[in-house]
Amino acid sequence: MDINNTITENQPPKRRSAFKRALRIAVMVVVAAIVFPVLQVAALRFIDPPITAMMVFQSISHLFNGEQISFSHTNISWDRMPDSFVQAVIAGEDQNFFTHNGFDWKEIENAQREHDRHPNRPMRGASTLSQQTAKNLFLPPWHSFLRKGIEAYYTILIEFFWSKQRILEVYANIAQLGPNVYGIEAGAEYHFHKHPAELSNSESALLAAVLPNPQRWSASHPSPYIQRRAFRILRQMRGLQTTEEDDGDPD
Numbered sequence: 001m002d003i004n005n006t007i008t009e010n011q012p013p014k015r016r017s018a019f020k021r022a023l024r025i026a027v028m029v030v031v032a033a034i035v036f037p038v039l040q041v042a043a044l045r046f047i048d049p050p051i052t053a054m055m056v057f058q059s060i061s062h063l064f065n066g067e068q069i070s071f072s073h074t075n076i077s078w079d080r081m082p083d084s085f086v087q088a089v090i091a092g093e094d095q096n097f098f099t100h101n102g103f104d105w106k107e108i109e110n111a112q113r114e115h116d117r118h119p120n121r122p123m124r125g126a127s128t129l130s131q132q133t134a135k136n137l138f139l140p141p142w143h144s145f146l147r148k149g150i151e152a153y154y155t156i157l158i159e160f161f162w163s164k165q166r167i168l169e170v171y172a173n174i175a176q177l178g179p180n181v182y183g184i185e186a187g188a189e190y191h192f193h194k195h196p197a198e199l200s201n202s203e204s205a206l207l208a209a210v211l212p213n214p215q216r217w218s219a220s221h222p223s224p225y226i227q228r229r230a231f232r233i234l235r236q237m238r239g240l241q242t243t244e245e246d247d248g249d250p251d
Contacts, residue, residue: 040138041157045166048075052174054136055182062180072190073182075173078165082196084237085184086168088208089175091236092229094129097168102130102159103152114245131155133171176214177207191220201237205230225251 051073059069090097096104104126111126127135134154139147158167177187184207188196192203199207206219209229217226225247232242 037138037154037157041154041161044137044170045161049137049170049174050075052137052182053139054141054174054176057140058180071180071182072186073174074185075183076185076196078169080197081169081172082184082188082199082204084199084201084204085172085196085207087237088201088204088233089129089168089172089211092205092208092233093132093211095236097129098164100128102128102155104128128155129171130158130167133167133174134158136174136176137170175211177210177219178214181214187219191218201234202230205233205237208233223251225249 055071055073059071062069094104096107107128108126131151134151135141138154139151162170173183173185175184175187176182177184178190181187181190184196187207188194188199188203191207192199194203203219206222206226209222209226210217210219217223219226222230229247232244232246235242
């Protein structure tokens with residue numbers, strides 16, 4: 001027996017029609033929710049994003065606070081991307097970038113164990129560069145299980161459609177490196193008054209060190225904590241073994 005047909009037949013004609021319309025709309029919404037991200041990610045494999053969700057929501061926040069809406073952002077091509085910054089970002093944010101498929105389960109376990117040893121410290125993030133790219137590019141900066149689920153879907157799509165080089169290129173061009181400052185071009189100019197190609201290893205490490213919270217920390221005026229983080233990142237760039245515990249407590 002077809003239960004759906006039985007239910008529909010027992011309903012008045014108008015109610016059956018409304019039910020079918022609602023069902024069609026629901027199906028269209030689900031299909032759109034699945035297909036639209038695919039189209040977005042596929043297009044951005046070749047197109048540099050002029051703006052990101054993070055920029056939009058930060059601008060809206062400024063608007064509601066009565067502040068001026070502005071941000072600094074410029075995309076640069078891969079051949080202009082400074083190697084030192086790419087290496088610093090991988091060392092500081094995602095050392096297993098080239099071996100994982102978007103999610104670093106080992107690093108998630110390590111972050112949980114570290115939090116168990118130091119429960120008074122905030123649990124450090126274990127998001128990969130792919131996840132951070134998905135979050136910054138497409139999603140609002142809100143914390144919820146729904147957003148994390150959507151972020152995971154975008155991460156899978158990014159890893160499928162983009163090369164690792166493309167992920168690094170987009171991430172470096174949209175990462176927030178200061179208040180209303182996005183991308184390595186704007187970040188290098190804002191903090192060090194230099195073009196990205198002129199950055200030293202130490203300056204790239206300082207920029208990578210503030211990535212967890214660029215609103216709070218400054219690469220050009222580093223606190224002792226950021227200096228320790230940058231020094232650890234430099235050591236990792238040279239192939240030396242370190243852990244985030246070497247950073248000490250945030251200031």
